[in-house]
Amino acid sequence: MEKKQDHNLPKTNKDNTQKQISKDDQEIIDQVKKLPLSEKQQEDIIATMEMYSGPIPHPKILAGYQALYPNAAKRIIRELKWSNSPIEKHNRAHRDFHKFVRSL
Incomplete structure (x- = not known):
């Protein structure tokens, strides 16, 4: 039997129990929901958003950098x-x- 997936997107941080949504990400989601688009179009935009952080x-x-400049990713x-x-x-x-000491 195939398990039905729930594709409902979280409305707020509190609704999202699997992943933590940052305040910035929530602001973006809220702005998308204010756009004059159908709910389906809004959900499509939010579903395709990629959020990433790290060094x-x-x-x-x-x-993309590698496509522009050879060895860019490695560098x-x-x-x-x-x-x-x-x-x-x-x-x-x-x-x-030393900068601090010189500034004294």
Whole structure:
């Protein structure tokens, strides 16, 4: 027997028990619901929204950079890894400290 999926979208944060919707995302959903479109069209727009956060860009965004510039994705990831490395954090703290001391 095939299980029927519930395709109803959450109306608010409280209605969404599976995933946490951020305030920013909820604002976008609320704005879409105010558009002069049918409920079906609104649901289609909301269903196709992609939300992503993290230190490395979404793979589709990386692919876009890669299409424009050879090796762009590799360079972006390498730079992010370096900028978050313990050595770079130490160097940044050291530079910030010296800037502070010079400003006194």
